[in-house]
Amino acid sequence: xxxxxxxxxxxxxxxxxxxxxxxxxxxxxxxxxxxxxxxxxxxxxxxxxxxxxxxxxxxxxxxxxxxxxxxxxxxxxxxxxxxxxxxxxxxxxxxxxxxxxxxxxxxxxxxxxxxxxxxxxxxxxxxxxxxxxxxxxxxxxxxxxxxxxxxxxxxxxxxxxxxxxxxxxxxxxxxxxxxxxxxxxxxxxxxxxxxxxxxxxxxxxxxxxxxxxxxxxxxxxxxxxxxxxxxxxxxxxxxxxxxxxxxxxxxxxxxxxxxxxxxxxxxxxxxxxxxxxxxxxxxxxxxxxxxxxxxxxxxxxxxxxxxxxxxxxxxxxxxxxxxxxxxxxxxxxxxxxxxxxxxxxxxxxxxxxxxxxxxxxxxxxxxxxxxxxxxxxxxxxxxxxxxxxxxxxxxxxxxxxxxxxxxxxxxxxxxxxxxxxxxxxxxxxxxxxxxxxxxxxxxxxxxxxxxxxxxxxxxxxxxxxxxxxxxxxxxxxxxxxxxxxxxxxxxxxxxxxxxxxxxxxxxxxxxxxxxxxxxxxxxxxxxxxxxxxxxxxxxxxxxxxxxxxxxxxxxxxxxxxxxxxxxxxxxxxxxxxxxxxxxxxxxxxxxxxxxxxxxxxxxxxxxxxxxxxxxxxx
Ligand SMILES: [Zn+2]
Numbered sequence: 001x002x003x004x005x006x007x008x009x010x011x012x013x014x015x016x017x018x019x020x021x022x023x024x025x026x027x028x029x030x031x032x033x034x035x036x037x038x039x040x041x042x043x044x045x046x047x048x049x050x051x052x053x054x055x056x057x058x059x060x061x062x063x064x065x066x067x068x069x070x071x072x073x074x075x076x077x078x079x080x081x082x083x084x085x086x087x088x089x090x091x092x093x094x095x096x097x098x099x100x101x102x103x104x105x106x107x108x109x110x111x112x113x114x115x116x117x118x119x120x121x122x123x124x125x126x127x128x129x130x131x132x133x134x135x136x137x138x139x140x141x142x143x144x145x146x147x148x149x150x151x152x153x154x155x156x157x158x159x160x161x162x163x164x165x166x167x168x169x170x171x172x173x174x175x176x177x178x179x180x181x182x183x184x185x186x187x188x189x190x191x192x193x194x195x196x197x198x199x200x201x202x203x204x205x206x207x208x209x210x211x212x213x214x215x216x217x218x219x220x221x222x223x224x225x226x227x228x229x230x231x232x233x234x235x236x237x238x239x240x241x242x243x244x245x246x247x248x249x250x251x252x253x254x255x256x257x258x259x260x261x262x263x264x265x266x267x268x269x270x271x272x273x274x275x276x277x278x279x280x281x282x283x284x285x286x287x288x289x290x291x292x293x294x295x296x297x298x299x300x301x302x303x304x305x306x307x308x309x310x311x312x313x314x315x316x317x318x319x320x321x322x323x324x325x326x327x328x329x330x331x332x333x334x335x336x337x338x339x340x341x342x343x344x345x346x347x348x349x350x351x352x353x354x355x356x357x358x359x360x361x362x363x364x365x366x367x368x369x370x371x372x373x374x375x376x377x378x379x380x381x382x383x384x385x386x387x388x389x390x391x392x393x394x395x396x397x398x399x400x401x402x403x404x405x406x407x408x409x410x411x412x413x414x415x416x417x418x419x420x421x422x423x424x425x426x427x428x429x430x431x432x433x434x435x436x437x438x439x440x441x442x443x444x445x446x447x448x449x450x451x452x453x454x455x456x457x458x459x460x461x462x463x464x465x466x467x468x469x470x471x472x473x474x475x476x477x478x479x480x481x482x483x484x485x486x487x488x489x490x491x492x493x494x495x496x497x498x499x500x501x502x503x504x505x506x507x508x509x510x511x512x513x514x515x516x517x518x519x520x521x522x523x524x525x526x527x528x529x530x531x532x533x534x535x536x537x538x539x540x541x542x543x544x545x546x547x548x549x550x551x552x553x554x555x556x557x558x559x560x561x562x563x564x565x566x567x568x569x570x571x572x573x574x575x576x577x578x579x580x581x582x583x584x585x586x587x588x589x590x591x592x593x594x595x596x597x598x599x600x601x602x603x604x605x606x607x608x609x610x611x612x613x614x615x616x617x618x
Pocket of ligand 1: 333
């Protein structure tokens with residue numbers, strides 16, 4: 001049946017195909033707005049009514065679930081433009097301007113292509129002839145208006161969400177372990193009623209506190225074949241997934257689990273269709289404590305974050321390279337907290353043959369001056385001395401005490417296994433009692449219960465089998481002989497360290513065992529401060545004189561009119577040494593003063609007489 005066809009549709013339009021383009025922005029909208037999609041699908045009724053044959057109608061519906069905000073590829077949109085440009089399309093049908101594009105500029109492209117190929121636009125039954133200046137003008141106004149309206153609506157919704165969050169109603173999706181419930185004016189979060197979900201969340205936190213490493217928690221979950229709960233996107237159905245590093249990290253670092261609600265960490269900028277998510281400064285976040293009950297205390301959560309942070313520092317330390325730098329990968333800059341790089345002397349330019357630890361800091365990124373540069377040999381010597389001191393025999397006792405810590409971990413794991421078995425057993429018993437109580441005539445209920453009981457019994461068997469076949473290995477308790485051996489080794493360590501047969505690789509490994517981080521701060525032109533953070537958690541502070549520090553001091557003393565000999569004596573008394581770790585001699589002072597022309601004329605004269613070689617201070 002052909003309706004009264006609008007006069008703009010000519011026979012040459014009918015000879016070409018009718019393109020129906022529709023789209024819904026997000027996958028969630030696809031699920032929720034079934035009505036809207038049905039309305040959009042109805043658009044194909046128009047071409048049928050106006051004389052196109054059913055086989056001439058081409059549906060461009062591949063972009064369902066794709067936003068038209070620009071920057072996102074819409075394959076069917078591209079196909080439509082191509083087909084129009086090829087002169088295959090007589091008219092394009094859509095339910096709304098915003099379906100075609102959220103941006104007026106993109107709509108303009110469509111308008112241009114349609115204009116060039118004499119293709120009509122039909123927006124919800126209203127014909128737009130792009131070749132009619134009047135129609136084109138109106139279409140542009142509508143597209144611009146649609147863009148403005150869309151931006152305005154998103155902004156209004158965003159502000160409403162922010163206001164709601166400020167009032168203390170959570171507006172975002174709850175993380176796993178919580179569900180959102182409607183209460184009074186808004187939603188609120190409660191703990192998931194599913195005991196298994198709650199149990200798993202608690203286990204992740206308690207295991208991390210016990211094992212102290214994300215990887216160990218992951219291995220623990222895998223070893224016990226435990227899955228992680230997760231909500232499917234959109235519909236929110238509960239799923240059990242294999243544990244992953246990322247998922248565990250996400251749970252451990254989410255403050256929602258200690259009862260803290262956070263909102264507004266990112267925003268869309270510029271607002272409207274062209275916007276992209278950008279981070280919001282921390283002071284503008286909405287942070288509401290106590291909106292929902294936590295799984296752990298705030299103190300415990302903070303403790304876990306601290307642990308994660310310090311582990312990250314350790315993980316980030318790449319194993320040392322093949323060079324001879326002892327502290328490679330462990331030294332950080334006290335000024336900018338970046339890692340210092342080891343720089344070995346270039347063969348030609350640097351004749352000193354000495355390595356350096358350098359903080360390129362802001363230099364690499366912003367071209368600012370280098371942050372810190374410290375003589376590698378001097379720092380290595382200090383660290384070696386400190387490490388040997390840390391491994392001194394008295395401290396071995398402390399290392400042995402650590403064995404007790406390992407035992408504590410073993411006991412906790414063992415207890416966990418027992419608890420798990422106990423829980424499974426009591427569940428089976430409970431179900432058994434239920435089965436006996438239930439009226440045998442209610443078949444459906446009995447069948448369900450029997451099924452649950454069977455599952456529970458299988459679980460008990462599985463756990464019993466695991467405990468029998470894969471028992472936990474108890475940590476070794478060092479025997480008297482082993483303790484004695486370790487003590488002996490520790491006493492021998494200084495000799496072993498100096499032994500030419502010991503490679504740098506071995507020395508570096510020892511440093512990495514004991515030292516977590518070395519932080520260098522430049523405190524004055526003559527000295528550095530070196531903080532050593534030990535694996536045990538302790539931090540020791542050391543002062544380190546710069547290799548050329550004696551020069552500045554010598555200059556000062558010379559200005560007071562002292563002779564080279566007394567300057568050298570004073571420097572030695574104050575602990576200054578040359579870069580080669582030898583005492584500063586009178587001759588060296590003389591040469592330096594001569595070179596820098598800061599000395600007394602008499603000193604300079606005697607220096608000239610002694611005809612000092614320039615190589616002395618190079
Ligand atoms: Zn720096």
